[in-house]
Amino acid sequence: MIIAVDGPTASGKGTIARALGEHFGLPVLDTGLLYRAVGRGVAEAGADAEDEEAALAHVNFPDALLANPALRSERIGGFASKVSAHPKVRKALFDRQVAFAAQPGGAVLDGRDIGTVIAPDADAKLFVTASVDARARRRFQEMQKRGEDVTLAAIADDLRARDARDSGRAASPLKPADDALLLDTSDMTIDEAVRQAIALVERKTESRR
Numbered sequence: 001m002i003i004a005v006d007g008p009t010a011s012g013k014g015t016i017a018r019a020l021g022e023h024f025g026l027p028v029l030d031t032g033l034l035y036r037a038v039g040r041g042v043a044e045a046g047a048d049a050e051d052e053e054a055a056l057a058h059v060n061f062p063d064a065l066l067a068n069p070a071l072r073s074e075r076i077g078g079f080a081s082k083v084s085a086h087p088k089v090r091k092a093l094f095d096r097q098v099a100f101a102a103q104p105g106g107a108v109l110d111g112r113d114i115g116t117v118i119a120p121d122a123d124a125k126l127f128v129t130a131s132v133d134a135r136a137r138r139r140f141q142e143m144q145k146r147g148e149d150v151t152l153a154a155i156a157d158d159l160r161a162r163d164a165r166d167s168g169r170a171a172s173p174l175k176p177a178d179d180a181l182l183l184d185t186s187d188m189t190i191d192e193a194v195r196q197a198i199a200l201v202e203r204k205t206e207s208r209r
Contacts (some may be wrong), residue, residue, distance in 0.1 A: 001024065001105075001123045001124070002028065002101050002106045002107060002108075002109075002119050002121075002122040002124075003024070003108040003109070003122060003123065003124045003126070003201060004018055004107065004109060004110075004115035004118070004119050004122040004124070004126070004127075004177070004180075004190055005017040005020070005109065005111075005125075005126045005127070005128060006032060006110070006111060006112055006113065006114050006115050006116070006125070006128070006144070006174070006176065006177070006180065006196075007106075007110075007112065007126075007127055007128035007129050008112075008129060008130075008135070008163050008174060009077070009135065009159055009162050009163075010136070010138050010139045010159065011079075011128045011129050011130045011135060011185060012030075012128055012130065012138070012185040012188075012190070013110045013126075013128040014030055014180040015192055015193070015194070016110075016112055016126070016128055016134050016185075016197045017109070017110035017195040018031045018108075018185075018194075018197065019162055020108050020197060020199070020201060021107075021108040021136075023198050024062060024108070026105065026106055027100070027103070027108070028107070028108045028109075028110070028147075029097065029100045029109045029110075030045075030099075030108055030110055031079075031093075031097050031110065031111035031114065031118070032067070032110070032112075032175035033066045033094045034072055034096065034097070034163075035080040035081075035084040035093070035198075036071040036072070036076050036077065036078070036079075036080040037058075037061045037120070037143035038055055038058045038059055038076050038083045038089060038093075039076050039077075039078075039080035039082070039083050040058075040065075040068075040070065040071055040076050041061065042054060042056055042079055042083060043059025043076060043079050044077070045057075045058070049078075049082035049083050049174045050082055051069065051080045052087075052088055052089065053085050054084040054094065055082075055083040055088075055089050055196060056086070056088050056089055058083075059089060059092040059093060059102065060117040062200035063196065066186075068205065073148075074139075074143060074150065074155075074158070077079070077162075078158065079160075080160075081162045081165050081166065082165070084112070084165075084166070084169075085165055085169040085171065086092070086171070087170070087171040088143055089174055090171050094118070097109065097111075097114075097118045097168070098119075098152050100120060101118060101122075106123070112166055112170050112172070112173075113128070113172035113173075113174070115176070115177035115180050116172065116175065117172045118152055123144065123204070123205055124181070124199070124201040124204040125179060125181065126180060126181050126183055126197060126200060126202070127177070127178040127180040127182050127183070128183045128185060128193075128197070129182065129183070129184050129185070129186075130184060130185045130186040132159050132160060132163075133156070134158055134187075135159055135193075136155045139153070139155050139159070140152045140155050143155070147198075147200050170171075170174045181200045181204060183196060183197055186209075198208035
């Protein structure tokens with residue numbers, strides 16, 4: 001069984017994807033980490049994230065890098081959003097994601113274009129969203145726990161900018177697949193969102209049998 005979980009930054013899709021993987025016994029790939037790995041390479045090289053060729057030079061990274069907690073910083077997230085807009089970078093990472101989805105038994109993948117590009121034939125597709133205000137509050141709380149110095153207003157502005165880049169890019173823009181199930185987590189707790197996601201996937205997969 002393949003489950004595609006898409007949505008904007010800080011919508012809760014990563015937490016939901018991990019919970020779905022645990023519930024259904026499936027491996028999980030946060031595809032955003034692939035772009036964060038590329039972004040980190042660009043950042044460490046002091047290169048321009050908006051230069052496609054400069055970003056392309058960092059797509060051949062080892063899988064072990066995906067476990068590096070440094071990839072989840074807000075700074076690297078900004079680089080990732082920029083490098084992910086490059087068609088050549090997306091093409092270079094395409095096979096890696098498709099191979100993960102195609103492994104025996106299936107998988108859960110979360111990202112921006114899983115249901116539309118990476119796994120268009122997924123058994124279940126969720127598009128997880130939330131208001132900018134709700135997402136900014138969540139991200140602010142996460143960053144405070146990590147001791148990062150940032151304001152709520154700055155996070156909200158950054159999320160709006162990322163949304164615009166992700167939705168407006170020519171290559172694989174962020175958008176729900178036609179058959180995706182929408183899940184708005186704005187007013188949900190984590191537990192409520194996870195329960196709803198599991199219920200939606202179970203109903204979808206049962207209806208396909």
